[in-house]
Amino acid sequence: MKRLALAAAVILAAAAMGPAVQAQTIEDTEGSTAVGREVETAAGFRTWIGEYRGKALEAGVPAAVWDREMRAAEFLPDVVRRDRNQNEFTRTIWDYLDIAVSDERVAMGRAAAEKHADLLARIEAKYGVRKEIVLAVWGLETSYGTFRGRTDTISALATLTYDGRREAFFGAQLIEALKILEAGEVSRPDMQGSWAGAMGHTQFMPTSWRDYAVDFDGDGRRNLWSDDPADALASAAHYLSRHGWAPGVPWGMEVQLPEGFDYDLTSERVVKPAADWAALGVKPVAGPWPEGARVSILVPAGARGAAFAIWPNFQAIESYNPADAYVIAIGHLADRIAGGPPIATTWPRHWKALTLDERKEVQQLLTAAGYDAGGVDGRIGPKTVAAVKAWQKAGGMVADGYASPDVLRDLRAQ
Template sequence: MHSSSITFSRRGLFALLAVSAAMAALLAGCASAPSTLATPGTKPKESTTAVRPAPTVPKQAAPDDAAIEPRFAKWVADFRITARAQGISEATLRSAFDQVQYLPRVIELDRAQPEFTRTTWDYLDNAVTPQRVTTGQDKLQQVRAEADAAAARYGVPPAVVVAIWGMESNYGGNYGNTPVVDALATLGFEGRREDWARHELLAALKILDSGDIARERMIGSWAGAMGQTQFLPSNFLAYAVDADGDGRRDIWGSMPDVVASTANFLVRSGWQAGAPWGVEVQLPAGFDYGRADMAVRQPSAQWAAEGLRAIDGQPLPELADASVLLPAGARGPAFLVGPNFRAVLRYNNSTNYALAVSLLAQRLGGGPGVQAPWPRDTAALSRSQVVELQTALSQRGFATGAADGVMGPATREGLRRYQRSVGLPADGYPSAELLLRLQQP
């Protein structure tokens, strides 16, 4: 679900270094991931950028955090007891925790809730750039042998794996340098998502215990995602592969392992060999936009019988359980997506991310980009504007659930019901025009 990249000192004499590190963090940018984390194996929501460079984080507590350190040490000591009871060796516990540090910047990033969101076309403009396509084509040739071997074993095309590699770490150029144990211990101690962080931290200890990687090389993003294609520790345990036969699963330095592990993740997530991710389509006149929903699935042959055609006029490819995707609403491009698109969503649960991976892979293989125009005159609603939209819909009797600023399924359904009630295309797409209309007496 897929992927995607800051050092304070301890005493007042080093305060200037702390400020410099914070500035470096801002320049480095934040890693992106999909949905807010509650479930082991899924990534915490970082910022909505298209490439997922993992930011560096302070390695030591800032002066104001000195009072936290005794409590952090107590939390770590208690966790050591739990890990020991789970069979983690004393040598691994010493390696992992004797020098573990609380990272305050991790907490800052985890709590951050960006006010402004990005439109799909802005996301894609940044993700599927001509430079990323050209670089990806070069990288595809560089790892051709490894990618072909993984494709033969797992049925995942090389271009798809390389596209994920490009999205998650800019083809290995930046996969973070935050110690994973420190990041997860910090998140577990802070407590907002303690159960998830404890689960991932225990998985990280199991990886260290197995000898796959040394503690100093187990680095990644502030949220604990690791290596060139950003696996969480639990996903590493489930899907990482020793493809080069050296006895270790190394997604940091071994390209055979990186490529095979990523392909294994996808195939274990439902990837169907030989099937496309989807296709850009033309919708027939009178199409019910309310059916453009990932929950509405049927074979592409049935969609074709209803009048859908590929954007180039060709017959639709064979897709099982296909859904119509309108990432910009009724005014934007339309796509018919199948099981392989959903497999990428399991890597990173963001339709923007899955669409970017799919289109980047398509471009790497010499295929086209998006053909229909985007409604570039439409701005994305901010989180506070989405709250206003949800509140206005609920006040009019179109329930949206909690007014939390997130366009989830309940909000989209409430918006669709409102659109139908006033004779608008029921695409569930939020816009400033709709918000203004809802707020009028």
């Protein structure tokens, strides 16, 4: 998992059930056979706790801490189900932004900016990260601390480690979480968060807490869990600063592309001075180009949606969550909190998001047509985008590389 501080805006909305409710839900939806299988799995979980103990102790977890905390750990079947089904949950970028940058979230952000003005000013002065960006992370991760998740972190991480799909990653998180408890940074009842183990106001994974959390309020603890958001907001700023945030530079801005624009240039790998983009006819939607800027152009919905000029601060936010939609949501929410306008370009709202099976079909059809889509896994990565572009060029279409429903329709018809 490239991201270490998980984006809980989507995850947390589906992670608010305690273990008793989870078991009841499984019984209601899948019947008694599924419940029987889970009883067997839960029994295996207790055996696994004993088997994994040696590895945890070798990694520095005291035996007393392991025995005490794992005795209270529970196998959470809903956590496994959510981990298995992540690829099925997709939405278009405009649907995502409608939720992530809703008028309500913008208003809440402005209210939080006023309430915590002194704290945010001190954080910005220390770490150089624009205060509205910090607010946007807080707003998108936990709706400004109003929904931080109610899943027991130790149980969630133990379940995911035991499940084995990503044992090394989640095992490392489990061990760090136990060390946090050993250090007395938080109590076990208060160590709650998302189903995937992300914690606190800004949804840090335990290793992110270890590496980037700070004690900003000076009470001797790096406390991301309390109602006071000081440590959490400062930790998010510290995280972004350590991942390359440049003070005084934008994250990005909406731009207009000229007729006949070469969409091969729309890539984070293509970086040009602003003057070069201006010479190609690219114009900011609002305001002038910042002086001396070297930027890339991004079209997250292809030629029919909004285009953005992006700066290296885009990549700094990307370290928090590598999804382009998330980064754009953070940047745009920050701009809206600061009083900026909504995105001006009309999105292609008649398109729906392709399902996992439909994304696989796109890759299958491209491969059958002789284009290297990078395999058939349903993930639209750089090779699939390049294959779509090549197919579009061959057909005399605008080669933006966007795997839209129209692309799937035309691939089926060929």
